[in-house]
Amino acid sequence: MTTPDPSRADLNRRRILDVALAELLRNPDASMDQIARAAGVVRRTVYGHFPSREALISTLLDGAVEAVAAANAAGLKSVADPEESLVRSTLAVWEVADRYRILVALAQRSVTVQGIRDRLAPVREASVEMIQLGLDQGVFTSPLSARALTYLHEQMLIALMEAVNDGLLDADAAGPAAAVSMLTVSGVPASRTAELVANLSAGNERRESAAEDGAGLPSWTPAATGPS
Amino acid sequence: MTTPDPSRADLNRRRILDVALAELLRNPDASMDQIARAAGVVRRTVYGHFPSREALISTLLDGAVEAVAAANAAGLKSVADPEESLVRSTLAVWEVADRYRILVALAQRSVTVQGIRDRLAPVREASVEMIQLGLDQGVFTSPLSARALTYLHEQMLIALMEAVNDGLLDADAAGPAAAVSMLTVSGVPASRTAELVANLSAGNERRESAAEDGAGLPSWTPAATGPS
DNA sequence: CCCCAGTTGCACAGCGCTGTGCAACTTGCG
DNA sequence: CGCAAGTTGCACAGCGCTGTGCAACTGGGG
Numbered sequence: 067m068t069t070p071d072p073s074r075a076d077l078n079r080r081r082i083l084d085v086a087l088a089e090l091l092r093n094p095d096a097s098m099d100q101i102a103r104a105a106g107v108v109r110r111t112v113y114g115h116f117p118s119r120e121a122l123i124s125t126l127l128d129g130a131v132e133a134v135a136a137a138n139a140a141g142l143k144s145v146a147d148p149e150e151s152l153v154r155s156t157l158a159v160w161e162v163a164d165r166y167r168i169l170v171a172l173a174q175r176s177v178t179v180q181g182i183r184d185r186l187a188p189v190r191e192a193s194v195e196m197i198q199l200g201l202d203q204g205v206f207t208s209p210l211s212a213r214a215l216t217y218l219h220e221q222m223l224i225a226l227m228e229a230v231n232d233g234l235l236d237a238d239a240a241g242p243a244a245a246v247s248m249l250t251v252s253g254v255p256a257s258r259t260a261e262l263v264a265n266l267s268a269g270n271e272r273r274e275s276a277a278e279d280g281a282g283l284p285s286w287t288p289a290a291t292g293p294s
Numbered sequence: 295m296t297t298p299d300p301s302r303a304d305l306n307r308r309r310i311l312d313v314a315l316a317e318l319l320r321n322p323d324a325s326m327d328q329i330a331r332a333a334g335v336v337r338r339t340v341y342g343h344f345p346s347r348e349a350l351i352s353t354l355l356d357g358a359v360e361a362v363a364a365a366n367a368a369g370l371k372s373v374a375d376p377e378e379s380l381v382r383s384t385l386a387v388w389e390v391a392d393r394y395r396i397l398v399a400l401a402q403r404s405v406t407v408q409g410i411r412d413r414l415a416p417v418r419e420a421s422v423e424m425i426q427l428g429l430d431q432g433v434f435t436s437p438l439s440a441r442a443l444t445y446l447h448e449q450m451l452i453a454l455m456e457a458v459n460d461g462l463l464d465a466d467a468a469g470p471a472a473a474v475s476m477l478t479v480s481g482v483p484a485s486r487t488a489e490l491v492a493n494l495s496a497g498n499e500r501r502e503s504a505a506e507d508g509a510g511l512p513s514w515t516p517a518a519t520g521p522s
Numbered sequence: 523c524c525c526c527a528g529t530t531g532c533a534c535a536g537c538g539c540t541g542t543g544c545a546a547c548t549t550g551c552g
Numbered sequence: 553c554g555c556a557a558g559t560t561g562c563a564c565a566g567c568g569c570t571g572t573g574c575a576a577c578t579g580g581g582g
Contacts, residue, residue, distance in 0.1 A: 075528060093403060095323070097569060108530055113571070175321065207484045209471045214457040218450055218475065225449035229442040243437045247446065251479040256435045303558060325539060336560055341541070523582105530577070540567080547560070552553105 079115045081105050087126055087168055094171050098122075123172065127182055130165040135189045137162050142192055148200030149254065153245045153266045155193065156223075160241040163227050170224060190216060200252065207253030219248055242267040307343045309333050315354055315396055322399050326350075351400065355410055358393040363417045365390050370420055376428030377482065381473045381494045383421065384451075388469040391455050398452060418444060428480065435481030447476055470495040 085105040089096045098119055102109040116122040141155025159166055173182045194216050200206035201215075208215050226244050229235040235243065242263050249259040313333040317324045326347055330337040344350040369383025387394055401410045422444050428434035429443075436443055454472050457463040463471065470491050477487040 078528085095403065098571090099569080109570095110531075110572095111529055114528075117571090119570070175323065208478070209467075209474050210457075211462060214454070214463050214471075217453040217457045221449045221453035221456075222446055222479075225445040226442070228449075229438075229445045234439060235442050239437075243442075246437050247479060250436070250481055251450075251475060253478055253484050255483060256481050306558085326541090327539080337540095338542095338561080339559060342558075345541090347540070525580105525582085527580100528578085530575100532574090532576105534572085535570105537570085538568095540565105542564085544562090545560100546562105547558105549558085550556095552555085 075115075078105075078107060078111070082107065082112055082115060082122075083126060083129070086122060087164065090123070090126070091164060091168055091171060094175060126168060127172065127185075130162075130169050131182070131185050131189075133162040133165045134159060134169065134186070138189050138192065142196055146199075148196055148203065149205055149249065149258070149262055150266060151196050152200070152248055152252065153263055155196075156219075156245040156248045157241050157267055159223065160244055163223070167224065167227055170220070190220075193219070197252070205254065208251075215252065218251060222247055222251065303343075306333075306335060306339065310335065310340055310343060310350075311354060311357070314350060315392065318351070318354070319392060319396055319399060322403060354396060355400065355413075358390075358397045359410070359413050359417075361390045361393040362387060362397065362414070366417050366420065370424055374427070376424055376431065377433055377477065377486070377490055378494060379424045380428070380476055380480065381491055383424075384447075384473040384476045385469050385495055387451065388472055391451070395452065395455055398448070418448075421447070425480070433482065436479075443480060446479055450475055450479065 082101070082105045086096075086101045089101050089104050093100075098112055099109045101122075102112045105112075112122070116125065137158040138155050141158040142151050144154070145151055169182060169186060173186075194212050197206065197215050197219075198212035201208070201212055206215075210218065223244060226235065226240060226247070230237055230240050245263045245267065246259045249262065250256065254262075310329070310333045314324075314329045317329050317332050321328075326340055327337045329350075330340045333340075340350070344353065365386040366383050369386040370379050372382070373379055397410060397414060401414075422440050425434065425443050425447075426440035429436070429440055434443075438446065451472060454463065454468060454475070458465055458468050473491045473495065474487045477490065478484065482490075
């Protein structure tokens with residue numbers, strides 16, 4: 067449609083980005099040579115597409131922020147019901163799990179791009195608001211502040227991604243399981259979580275196949291969340 | 295007692311280890327020079343105590359594994375009641391939080407010491423067993439396997455440590471709050487968690503001040519879990 | 523068929539880090 | 553005081569990585 071002819075150059079560029087995502091996920095200090103070779107290309111070629119290592123990572127990060135923000139927003143915007151919002155956004159973010167992971171992986175050590183946390187801040191802010199609303203309404207219960215609870219949620223996502231990677235959690239079941247865990251840690255009783263997630267995850271899957279809004283992923287191909 | 299005279303050399307060695315712990319926590323790729331200067335010492339001196347960077351880190355890791363294993367075991371051994379065990383071990387591990395954190399921080403990238411995960415495996419195994427028991431008894435409820443739930447627990451600890459570091463969780467309240475969160479995510483209803491943690495955390499504090507068993511920390515001084 | 527974007531291979535300078543050697547200095551202890 | 557353990561400052565070789573320049577090659581479109 068919008069892509070008339072993917073020249074081999076464009077193709078290479080995309081593959082480099084995909085591979086870089088995977089490789090930096092495995093090792094945040096992966097060298098340009100490692101990335102290049104993993105992409106079936108020579109180091110010099112990578113520099114043909116990206117002027118520096120920082121530029122490459124920055125591009126990666128832009129895409130990740132975009133994807134995660136879109137997913138999170140799509141989950142949150144529709145409803146003012148915190149329970150449903152939490153489930154929807156969890157399921158949505160789960161779909162771009164690896165994108166999300168590269169963010170947190172690089173956000174820690176990355177002097178490279180100082181502003182990741184800042185750029186992701188608004189996304190988090192929306193989540194915090196939603197959680198706060200739930201606490202106020204009494205549907206959520208926790209000794210933690212809304213903000214601390216959000217930390218918990220983020221880190222739990224990562225834990226479950228690792229669980230999937232290590233093969234002790236089924237990839238299909240992982241999304242709903244994540245949603246249940248989010249609700250549970252927020253103090254929602256087990257009796258409610260079951261039906262909530264059952265309904266919403268079914269609806270989400272249907273929407274996923276339909277995929278009519280283009281707000282999903284940025285230009286390049288989604289990379290698989292594979293085990294190491 | 296067992297230390298007749300802490301010579302300045304021994305003192306330096308300890309300070310280097312303490313500072314290295316803090317510094318590597320802040321940045322896992324901290325150079326020997328950074329560590330040395332932070333310890334008020336010259337790089338060459340560090341090499342006088344540790345033949346290589348790897349040796350330094352390895353020493354650090356040995357201490358951390360020892361401390362965490364001891365804390366976890368102390369929490370688990372006494373009782374067969376999963377709820378109480380979970381609370382006790384959470385509170386105990388929380389006391390050596392920074393030691394625990396260096397483990398997970400270095401376990402990922404560390405080609406340096408390949409066996410951290412393995413060395414920590416028995417500790418995790420004990421936790422998994424305890425969780426499984428809870429699931430079987432029905433006191434814990436989760437769509438996740440015991441092993442996956444353990445992943446969640448570990449990662450939640452880290453999230454709460456970050457929350458403390460970022461100043462949005464009170465350091466004193468953090469331990470009990472962590473315990474509550476562990477119970478909650480395991481599906482224990484809010485009504486039970488409150489009293490459980492209230493009782494046990496009080497008991498734990500008393501034991502902490504008494505501190506009669508020497509099984510606590512290895513040779514060198516405990517470092518503070520400070521903000522960045 | 524030829525041309526040109528894109529790719530490759532190689533060489534190079536620069537940087538920061540590790541680990542080592544050595545000579546000079548400090549400091550506590552006998 | 554004088555010895556010895558420990559510390560310091562400096563210099564050096566080696567390594568891996570980044571970023572760049574350049575000449576040669578490849579392959580698909582005009």
